[in-house]
Amino acid sequence: METTMWDEEPAVVLDNGSGNIKCGFAGEEIPRCVFPSVTGVPMNTRRSSSSSQRVYVGDEALQEKGLRYFYPMEHGIVSDWDQMERVWRHAYEQLRVPPERQAVLLTEAPLNPIINREKMAETLFESFGVPALHVQIQAVLTLYSSGRTDGLVLDSGDGVTHLVPVFEGQTMPQSVRRLELAGRDLTEWMMELLSDELDRPFTTSADREVARRVKESLCYISLSFEEELQAAEEEGINEDAKGKEPFTLPDGEVIHVGRARFCCPEILFNPALAEKPYDGIQHAVINCVNSCPIDLRRQLLGSVVLSGGNTMFKGMQQRLQSELAALANKRAAEDVRVVAASERKFSVWIGAAILASLTSFASEWITRTEYAEQGAAVLHKRCDSLSFVSK
Structure with missing residues (x-):
């Protein structure tokens, strides 16, 4: 039986990034706090004994000298769960709320391994004691922040760049493209x-x-x-x-x-300059679109949505629009549109904060009781898309 009135409190929203984590509450316009996804322990501390030593997190870790750094996320995927847990605990400390009090919406990268999603749920339910949880794909949330359920999201952060086609709130996993260039x-x-x-x-x-x-x-x-x-x-x-x-x-x-x-x-457009063995993002977009059903391609090129701090450079929108128009066939070239919202550095978090505040979203939360009774199966059933929004 549920013992807290978590559904009367605004949910906590955590947007995990390889470079920074953004934290705040559902219904708010911007994150309450943003800090580096990094931990640090003194150089003379053995890793096996680090639990008894002070661990620095976020900005404090980067400002302290003589530390060995740990980055719990690599290329958008959690790789060190002990350090990730420390980052999440720091987030709750910054928000000044106990994790047992409110539901949490957590973002994840496209193609996040199933075992990672399950570990997220296990950690938050069992170690943090959250009363309810939802996990949602970052690209879908980016679209939602701009009032869309269809489009191609180019999400480039600190650790990875993803190209994710979305139609009616659902990703097309077979067409997702990932560049370890960010x-x-x-x-x-x-x-x-x-x-x-x-x-x-x-x-x-x-x-x-x-x-x-x-x-x-x-x-x-x-x-x-x-x-x-x-x-x-x-x-x-x-x-x-x-x-x-x-x-x-x-x-x-x-x-x-x-x-x-x-x-x-x-090097985003010409990775060879830095001897990187990847296509430029303009070619990656075209390849992604061409892997989608033919009847959706013009529609996707007409809604290429930029997201993430690595897309904030002046000139990014204009250059990508020009490159895509040159690469697309003549009919599609007329429809090319690159969308670059001024707040795109936080678009994933904003989409999550909007979503978690909706009355219609209430049935999408997974409670501790449901998780205890059904295990990971309920996680995959309920967190795979935003199809309920587009109905």
Whole structure:
């Protein structure tokens, strides 16, 4: 028998990301807190004894020196459950609510292994004692945040890029495409570019953080990379301060960043620049669309929805629209539309927060009692799509 009135409280919404976790409550417009999905323990601590040592989580871990870092998610999938549990506990601490009090809606990556989904439920029900749970695919929530149930979601975060076609609230798993090319790869590429431009090594964790901040604050995507590169060479951008942007380091030193500003995110369209063995995202989109039923292809190209922090670069929408129109057949080219909402960095969380607040969603929660009686079967039956919304 249920012992709490959890359905009278707004649900907790947790959007798991390889780079950051976004946390908040159903019905709210933005997450209450966002922090890095990372934990750290002192370097001199043995992993086997780390349970008795202080564990730093999120921003605190990155600010502390002398730590060994653990990233519980790799390419969008949980790989270290002990550390993931610590990140979730930190999220509840930040929200200042006990997990036993409210339902939780948790997001997951497309093609998340079944065993991982089951482990999520086991951890939250048994270790955290949540009263009710729902797990939903991130791409579906992105569409829902923009009032859609059909479209092709290009979701690029820190650890992975997914291309997910969705029709009537249901994903098409056979057509989902996954690229292990995302924000973390761009940060590493920026480290190389800065090393070349500034003629100094960028190898430490502190250097990585500088590269990430430079990437997020100064980078843009050129509409024509070759023309931009030629103009930079003619203007001698990397030889003096002309055409460069200043960036202040934590110690107060000012560096000037040149062509790295547009060369860094260019690998999304041309991964070969960084010796990455992948197609550019424009080709991945076309391949994804062409793997879908022929009668849906123009419709999907007409609703390519960007999501995730790695799509926030200035020029992203225009460049992708141009590339897709050039690659699509003539009839479909006229219909190409790339949607880039200003809040797309949080679109997954926003969609989840809207969904969890709906009265019509009440029957989609899995309670502790149901989980105890039916096990993982109820999880897979109830969390596979948003088809109930599109009926």
